[in-house]
Amino acid sequence: MxxxxxxxxxxxxxxxxxxxxxxxxxxxxxxxxxxxxxxxxxxxxxxxxxxxxxxxxxxxxxxxxxxxxxxxxxxxxxxxxxxxxxxxxxxxxxxxxxxxxxxxxxxxxxxxxxxxxxxxxxxxxxxxxxxxxxxxxxxxxxxxxxxxxxxxxxxxxxxxxxxxLLGGPVDAEALAASARSNAVAGNTAADNSALEARVAELETQVAQLQQQLEDVLTRLG
CATH class of the missing domain: 1.10.10.10 (Winged helix-like DNA-binding domain superfamily/Winged helix DNA-binding domain)
Known part of the structure; x- marks a missing residue:
């Protein structure tokens, strides 16, 4: 060869x-x-x-x-x-x-x-x-x-x-580290998004319960 x-x-x-x-x-x-x-x-x-x-x-x-x-x-x-x-x-x-x-x-x-x-x-x-x-x-x-x-x-x-490599030398390890960091950031963002959605759902449920309670108190009063 x-x-x-x-x-x-x-x-x-x-x-x-x-x-x-x-x-x-x-x-x-x-x-x-x-x-x-x-x-x-x-x-x-x-x-x-x-x-x-x-x-x-x-x-x-x-x-x-x-x-x-x-x-x-x-x-x-x-x-x-x-x-x-x-x-x-x-x-x-x-x-x-x-x-x-x-x-x-x-x-x-x-x-x-x-x-x-x-x-x-x-x-x-x-x-x-x-x-x-x-x-x-x-x-x-x-x-x-x-x-x-x-x-x-x-x-x-x-x-x-x-x-x-026509754009110059590449630090492969740095790219790998960046990819890992982006993956973690992506997972964190996904977790935060899920948490925010859950909190919004709970807030909606609390608001509905408050409204129902007010309706009951109004009827009793």
């Missing part, structure tokens, strides 16, 4: 750059007739309400700026064959990645940490994998190149999740 190729130095992407790059990867596969994307098409893709986590609202100017920054990083390229500015991604070329690994990174850029099962279900339109084992193998290769990380299983989760 040969070692995975070394990863060239890669600038750290901010949230807008990551979203726009993910959109270029996705639309290359799903809408080839309109790819490369215009700035407006990239903005619409970046602000989709579905298949995005989190949902964002990025201005046209910020999308255009992100595209030019990606071009400067060697991750995108502008086309001059038409009147409108159009851009295509160069992630596979820049990092020497096969299409399958580019597709997985695209999904992680667009939807955040995901399980193998989620990636398998969501990658059908982007790339072909022989089976879940093949997909996991591609993720392992990305891990070897420090492009993705396997996150610890959070409370209530049955499977581990993978996260991309």
């Amino acid at each position: 040969t070692d995975a190729p070394s990863t060239p130095d890669l600038p750290v992407l901010d949230a807008t750059q990551a979203r726009v790059l993910g959109c270029l990867i996705e639309k290359e596969a799903t809408t080839p007739d309109t790819y490369p994307l215009t700035v407006n098409a990239a903005q619409v893709a970046a602000n989709q309400k579905t298949a995005r986590e989190p949902v964002m609202n990025i201005s046209t100017g910020n999308v255009q700026h992100a595209l030019r920054q990606l071009e400067g990083m060697g991750l995108a390229r502008q086309h001059f064959s038409s009147r409108a500015e159009r851009y295509e991604h160069l992630l596979g070329t820049r990092l020497d990645l096969p299409r399958q690994q580019v597709a997985l990174l695209g999904l992680l850029l667009l939807r955040g940490p995901q399980t193998v099962g989620e990636l398998a279900a969501r990658s059908e339109r982007l790339a072909r994998f022989a089976d879940a084992e093949d997909l996991r193998h591609q993720l392992d290769r990305l891990q070897q190149r420090d492009l993705v990380i396997l996150l610890p299983r959070a409370p209530g989760q049955r499977e581990e999740r993978f996260m991309h």
Whole structure:
């Protein structure tokens, strides 16, 4: 077995750059007739309400700026064959990645940490994998190149999740601790909500009893 190729130095992407790059990867596969994307098409893709986590609202100017920054990083390229500015991604070329690994990174850029099962279900339109084992193998290769990380299983989760590292190093333990804290906070909020509902119910019952007592006293008096 040969070692995975070394990863060239890669600038750290901010949230807008990551979203726009993910959109270029996705639309290359799903809408080839309109790819490369215009700035407006990239903005619409970046602000989709579905298949995005989190949902964002990025201005046209910020999308255009992100595209030019990606071009400067060697991750995108502008086309001059038409009147409108159009851009295509160069992630596979820049990092020497096969299409399958580019597709997985695209999904992680667009939807955040995901399980193998989620990636398998969501990658059908982007790339072909022989089976879940093949997909996991591609993720392992990305891990070897420090492009993705396997996150610890959070409370209530049955499977581990993978996260991309194109936004810089990730403290997996801190993320796990945050997930545990959020789970506790969620349980506390649920407990408080149940208690508040119970108190409200008791208050209603007391008010009804007081009214009934007043009615009895009125009749007796």
